[in-house]
Amino acid sequence: MKPIQLISPVDGRVYAERMPLSPEAAETVVARAKAAQKPWAARPLEDRIALVKAGVAKLNAMSEVVVEELAWQMGRPTRYGGEFGGVNARTDYMASIAAKTLAPEMVEDSAQFRRFLAREPVGVVFIIAPWNYPYLTTINTLVPALIAGNTVVLKHASQTLLVGERLAEAFHAAGVPEDVFQNVVLDHATTEALIAKRSFGFVNFTGSVAGGAAIERAAAGTFTPLGLELGGKDPGYVREDANLDVAVDVLMDGAMYNAGQCCCGIERIYVHEKLFDSFVEKSVAWVGQLKLGNPFDASTTLGPMAHKRFAQTVRDQTAEAIAKGAKPLLDPKTFADDGGAYLAPQILVNVDHSMRVMREESFGPVVGIMPVKTDEEAIRLMNDSPYGLTASIWTQDYETAERIGAQIETGTVFMNRADYLDPALTWTGVKDTGRGTSLSYLGFHSVTRPKSYHLKKV
Incomplete structure (x- = not known):
């Protein structure tokens, strides 16, 4: 052996x-x-x-x-x-x-x-x-x-x-x-x-x-x-009535914390078209403040991925998306990306569900963001996934979150939070x-x- x-x-x-x-x-x-x-x-x-x-x-x-x-x-x-x-x-x-x-x-x-x-x-x-x-x-x-x-x-x-x-x-x-x-x-x-x-x-x-x-x-x-x-490919949905600043803070943290290596991390985000540009701008600024580096450095906020092969999966998904027309909004050169386990974070726009990065689990610090016009469009896209662990809905009232949540194929529905386990609520999932x-x-x-x-x- x-x-x-x-x-x-x-x-x-x-x-x-x-x-x-x-x-x-x-x-x-x-x-x-x-x-x-x-x-x-x-x-x-x-x-x-x-x-x-x-x-x-x-x-x-x-x-x-x-x-x-x-x-x-x-x-x-x-x-x-x-x-x-x-x-x-x-x-x-x-x-x-x-x-x-x-x-x-x-x-x-x-x-x-x-x-x-x-x-x-x-x-x-x-x-x-x-x-x-x-x-x-x-x-x-x-x-x-x-x-x-x-x-x-x-x-x-x-x-x-x-x-x-x-x-x-x-x-x-x-x-x-x-x-x-x-x-x-x-x-x-x-x-x-x-x-x-x-x-x-x-x-x-x-x-x-x-x-x-x-x-x-x-x-x-x-x-x-x-x-x-x-695992999962957990979505976030930012409605027109969302608190934009809080949504950016929580969803970007949910996408990037632990170098994106969270089963319930945020891997794709759908934003109402009226908030889309502002959400993207604020998200790029938020992620741009992260420091990729040695995990023993007290100033490091983003450590290496657990193995260089995991990082390569994310690089491959990102490169394929860009080749299909996705637009990267962060320059890897501004981070200490070494081409191995230390992987720069990335935000992608101009993405769609023909791209692996929007359908397959990435399990790394990359997130794609798409604009949507209606709740129905967001629900359709959130359900267009082989996974179903959690979904994060950003709105101002419980009834709206419950109505949308009832239509999402997922194990947990969050309103105005993400990437969290409540021990009083069961942890479960559907599909893959x-x-x-x-x-x-x-x-x-x-x-x-x-x-x-x-x-x-x-």
């Missing part, structure tokens, strides 16, 4: 290297997780919640090293301080609703019958986590899975190999048994073989459409529940964005199964 290497986007060196587990060692991990699950589930819910929250607290105590490692692994500027705000908020919310969500629902409790619906853990939960928000995306499933009484096996992306190790270190230090939460390094073949053997009660994968399809093929015939979050749900009370439903009790006295 070949070692899995983590190439740092900061300087191109091998930052970490790990040997993947052999198939036999991987099966041993699963066996240990299965053996540990029932004793873990037998612990009082309050104890499991306390241990999970203690694990997150231990992770917070590692913030300095975690932030530095994130910069080396995937390029996020250290000025942004990691992902602790979201990690803590999601953990606290899921812990706060656990007792109510997991409590049995009594139908009848009489002298003759006791009938109720219960939820029980699925067993072993397998998390296959991505590199772009490596702690947040793991926490989304890890926290409810452990609280609900499951054991967890985590396989992290090769680009963020150290994240799984840090999570395991923190949770074990807090008292979560080592067999209850195991971090593993696996190659694709071993991963798929484990799934095909029905090793898990639930598999959660966040990544590419191709990766999700591979997971589905591996699980075919096993009836293993899957959660698949496979995948299937399944996380966060909210439904996030507990993903990692538990319903069980009916019909008890009669005779």
Whole structure:
């Protein structure tokens, strides 16, 4: 077997290297997780919640090293301080609703019958986590899975190999048994073989459409529940009644933050024709203030993309669009674009949906902006995508946002905000964005199964 290497986007060196587990060692991990699950589930819910929250607290105590490692692994500027705000908020919310969500629902409790619906853990939960928000995306499933009484096996992306190790270190230090939460390094073949053997009660994968399809093929015939979050091409729609300055600020941040490497980042924008010129002018000025550079420099606001091949995908999409008539509004020469992982941001106009940059996921700091005349035209264009994760509508009243949102094929509708997860609202998508749900009370439903009790006295 070949070692899995983590190439740092900061300087191109091998930052970490790990040997993947052999198939036999991987099966041993699963066996240990299965053996540990029932004793873990037998612990009082309050104890499991306390241990999970203690694990997150231990992770917070590692913030300095975690932030530095994130910069080396995937390029996020250290000025942004990691992902602790979201990690803590999601953990606290899921812990706060656990007792109510997991409590049995009594139908009848009489002298003759006791009938109720219960939820029980699925067993072993397998998390296959991505590199772009490596702690947040793991926490989304890890926290409810452990609280609900499951054991967890985590396989992290090769680009963020150290994240799984840090999570395991923190949770074990807090008292979560080592067999209850195991971090593993696996190659694709071993991963798929484990799934095909029905090793898990639930598999959660966040990544590419191709990766999700591979997971589905591996699980075919096993009836293993899957959660698949496979990205997006999220639109923003700026109506004539929008607050222009706020729309520019939020949508440009949504397009450029994390070097555009957000599943729910803004990748295409439709602006009412009366606001179009002003919106574009203000957007160019906003993005022009970004500083592309070394993520350890406190003045850097835009770090490198996680890998030079990801940056090349964005360059190719942009070049193809320009060749078809799109107009770039930013000069890459004014940024520290090195032709590799350090990619200059770009805004494109004169774009249309014949261009890949307006239909395929870019996952980088580029956004196309089109003028529209009506809500109906904007809705048609927003739906003209194989993805459906979030949509951002800019208007002055709830009713308009709800009316438009009801016609958009998406998992989340935002009004006057973008690129945000509310742990009280479920995170889900349609079309090639995948299937399944996380966060909210439904996030507990993903990692538990319903069980009916019909008890009669005779």
